Amino acid sequence: MTNAAVTTGATPALDGQAQKKTLRRIITRNWWLLFVNSYTKLEGTTFAHVMMPFLEDIYGKETDEFYDAMKRHSNFFNTTPMMNPFILALVVTMEYERKAALDAGKDFDDNSIESLKVALMGPFAGIGDSIAVGVLRILTTGIALGFSQQGLWLGPVLFLVVYNVPNLLIQWLMGTMGMKLGSGFVAEALESGMIASITKGLNVLGMLMVGAMTASFVGFSTSLVLDMGNGVTFDLQSVLNQIMPGILPLGLTLLCFAYLRKHNRPMLLMLILFVAAIALTALGVCG
Structure with missing residues (x-):
């Protein structure tokens, strides 16, 4: 990744109110990430769809740069939707930086954007799957089963609430962190092994939850x-x-x-x- 692509904070084009508006759009657009999957690209097609309004704002509608960016973001992609706002926020800020660099007559390595996505989708999928499937889903299922076994309607309602509220909060947190921290922080986290440690710890916690549910609900x-x-x-x-x-x-x-x-x-x-x-x-x- 070139120096032009590394950001340590918010892009100037996204300061203040524009940054808050972009963050809200990132969260709501991210809900479409699993709308269409394919065996060849998995979430690649929908990632480009999610990016569409941001790319229109940056490059203009139906411009050559817009279509080039859409093609660039249609490649293979796969990560946990819960964690994707972090990647999405970084990609959006990098696209703004690319536009600013080109307008100023400077070079920008387009491959650095794709390299960032590829580098992050695996580690963040590990963390996201550990949280969403290994911890959050098991925890909410355990709570819901206790009420459902008693014939109470609170069972399925609590499952939806207890699972989705933390899910949305994590998505908002990831998007906020992606907007503020930048790709420089991610590079340091990957090199230091912090992301791998978090993933391992969450996997252990998930296995403990599975064991607790086995003892409680398997008769x-x-x-x-x-x-x-x-x-x-x-x-x-x-x-x-x-x-x-x-x-x-x-x-x-x-x-x-x-x-x-x-x-x-x-x-x-x-x-x-x-x-x-x-x-x-x-x-x-x-x-």
Whole structure:
């Protein structure tokens, strides 16, 4: 990336009220990022669509520079939508800087904009997936399930609220940081390993949440009690509890995970579990 493309703060063209307006547009436009995906470009086409009004403001409508920029932003792109406002804000500011540099008769490396997107989409996808899928979605699902199991309408409502409110706040925070910090901060974060550390920590937290949900919501126990004679009985569940409480739900979860990881057939797995539940109940193994 050339020096012309590295920014350590807000672009002069986006100071004050213009910066706030641009930030609002970045957040609302970002909601379209997953509207259309393709196997070849994933979010590339929609990223260009999201950028369209900003590029029209910078280069003018239906100008050669506008179409060149649209083509530049239609390449392969894939990251977590929650984190994308950070990348989007940096790209918008760099496009403003490109326009200012060219108007002043200076050179600007167009490849630096694409290089920034490629460099950030992977690390930010790791952080975003860890937050959205590994932590936030699991946490909200756990809260919603508790109410839903009681037949309360608060279950699905709380899921929507508790998941989407933090999601929107994170998008706003990412967009604000992207506008203020600039690509110089990102380069330092990537080189220092800070982003990798954050991703690893969130993955660990996500695994802890999965374990907590397994213990709370996966119900599997045995009612098998054998008469050993002379008034002595063998209670299999009591023995298993002495070995490790919750060993059956944990074992079932790990078996399901191993099956899905190898075959990825969730509907067939649900059918297997349904048939197994009926068979074990008929045999008296489960109550």
